[in-house]
Amino acid sequence: MYWEPEIKTYGFQVVKNLAFYKYSVPADLPAEWTRAIQRIEDEPNRFHLLYTQLTTSLELNLRLLCEPEQGVCMARRIAAEIPAADDRLQVTVPVEMICFQGPHFGDRFGIADFTYQALQEKSDLLLATVFACHSIYLILPEGAADDTRTRLAAAFRIPG
Amino acid sequence: MVGINGLKMSEELCLVRLRATSRGSNLMPAFCNLLAGSQVNIPFLSAEYRAGGIQTICCVDAAHQPMLKRLLNAAPVLQERAEYTAGVGLLTLFPHQSRLKLFGLSLRTLAQAGLRIYATASSVGALTYVLDYARLDQAAAAIQACCKLSRNHAPFKAEFAVAQGTKRRPGGKG
Numbered sequence: 001m002y003w004e005p006e007i008k009t010y011g012f013q014v015v016k017n018l019a020f021y022k023y024s025v026p027a028d029l030p031a032e033w034t035r036a037i038q039r040i041e042d043e044p045n046r047f048h049l050l051y052t053q054l055t056t057s058l059e060l061n062l063r064l065l066c067e068p069e070q071g072v073c074m075a076r077r078i079a080a081e082i083p084a085a086d087d088r089l090q091v092t093v094p095v096e097m098i099c100f101q102g103p104h105f106g107d108r109f110g111i112a113d114f115t116y117q118a119l120q121e122k123s124d125l126l127l128a129t130v131f132a133c134h135s136i137y138l139i140l141p142e143g144a145a146d147d148t149r150t151r152l153a154a155a156f157r158i159p160g
Numbered sequence: 161m162v163g164i165n166g167l168k169m170s171e172e173l174c175l176v177r178l179r180a181t182s183r184g185s186n187l188m189p190a191f192c193n194l195l196a197g198s199q200v201n202i203p204f205l206s207a208e209y210r211a212g213g214i215q216t217i218c219c220v221d222a223a224h225q226p227m228l229k230r231l232l233n234a235a236p237v238l239q240e241r242a243e244y245t246a247g248v249g250l251l252t253l254f255p256h257q258s259r260l261k262l263f264g265l266s267l268r269t270l271a272q273a274g275l276r277i278y279a280t281a282s283s284v285g286a287l288t289y290v291l292d293y294a295r296l297d298q299a300a301a302a303i304q305a306c307c308k309l310s311r312n313h314a315p316f317k318a319e320f321a322v323a324q325g326t327k328r329r330p331g332g333k334g
Contacts, residue, residue, distance in 0.1 A: 029271035041264035050263060051206045051281040053217050056177075056243075060277065061208070061215075074260075101284060106203050113196035116189040123189060131205040133252065135283035 006157040007114050009102040014145045015048060019071040019093040020127065021064040023078075023085070027054055036081035043077065045070040048097055049137050051130050063128065065139060068093050095127060096145035098138045098152065105134040112136075118155035122148050161308045162262050167300055167315040170203065170250035172293045174225040175278055177243040178207075178216040187214055191238055194231050200224045204250060204290060206281050217279045219248060219290060248278060249293035251300060253307070254286035263287055265306055273302045 025033050049065040064071065071091065078085045105111050112131055116123055119138075125148070128139040140148055180187045188207055195202060205218040220228060225246060232239040256262045263282070270277055270289065275298065278290040291299050300315040309315075 027271075027277070029268065034268050034271070037264045037268055041261045043260065045260060046258040047260065047263075047282070048258070049282055050260075052267075052277065052279055053206060053208065053215060054276070054278045055215070063208070099284070107201060109199045109201040110196035112202050112205055113189075113192040116192050124183065126207075126209050128209065129188070129205070129207045130281045130283075131202060132281035132288050133283035133286050 004103075004157075007102060007111065007155075008159055009100045009152075009156040011100065011158055012149050012152060013097075013099040014149055015097045015099070016142075016145060017068065017094045018048060018065050018097055019068040019091060020095045020139060021066065021071050021075065022090040022092075023062040023064075024088045025060045025062050027058045027060045029060075032082050036078045036085065039077045039081055040074050043070075043073065045074055048099075049130060049139070051128075051132075065095070065097060065137075092127065094142045096140045096142060098140065098145055098149055100136055100152070100156070101134045102156070103134070105136065106132070114155065115152070118152050119148065120151065122151055161306065162265055163308045163310065164253050164255070164262065164303075165310045166252075166254050166313055167303060167309060168250075168252040168254075169296045169300060169315060169317050170252075171317070172222040173203065173219040173248050173250065173290075174222050174228070175245040175248045175290060176216075176218050176220065176228065177245070178218070178238070178241050179213065179243075180241055181213040183209055183211070183214060187238070187241065188216065190235070191216075194235060194238065195220070195228070198224075198227060198231060200228065204279070204281065204288060206279060217290070219250065222246065222293075245278065247293045248290055249296045250288050251291055251296055251303070252286050252288045253303060256282055256285065256287045262307070266303055269302050269306045270299055273298065275299050275302070 047066045053061045130137040207216040
């Protein structure tokens, strides 16, 4: 059993000037998409966040948050394999990200609720949120991260 | 072959898909507040907000599904927007080292094995897939066939769960 009087986090990481790539991919991953994904695997690119969601129409919404120049390189590789891939792509740039973790975040009820309560009306600005394992990611439009971080820092306790 | 240090499988979960056609519905704060009020943990959640609305995928313990349905039935705004998929589980691989190699390889491997990938998300070090619970062992075997698991490691399920307390100390002063 784990309990703490104020929810702790190990601190907030804010990253700005990122690119948010959104591909819509057939969920059965046809051969050309398999090849395209294989092509980008060995690139030295690093991502900040990736997630997918399967839609009810069996499309896999593939999202990647990365440095803009790395995203351009990745998209070029994919387009080389699938010329029509750009029709399935939306890019939002620049965006900002806040990432934070805390003890047993993935095992405790109320963490997402606490986060949304801390954000208050700032949650209207969110582009995406991901809660996985012990990490929380917020993707925000340009200019929104600093104020959002201030809200979060006022609610969560940062030891030390 | 990509080296990984671990492969973890969750207990059985229920997937809840929430959709709203506009952003202004306060959907996610209301949903998360409802679950917190009933002490329901959300081990996986991704929400995407667009001009056209919100699309959310989250997972809760399978045992909480009936209670969750009752809760959402009492909140019509949420009930109308919720769809359930029973019998899912999480397969977590680590570390991804922020590179696309592990993601690309695992995504291709799972798709080629005919496994339905409901959702994926990276965290600081790990990559988590939401898959059919009944096929988690098959998924783990497929990953082991394409990734090199560190010596003396094997796919594992958590042997205990950490629960959020509601008192200062269980059995102690509140």
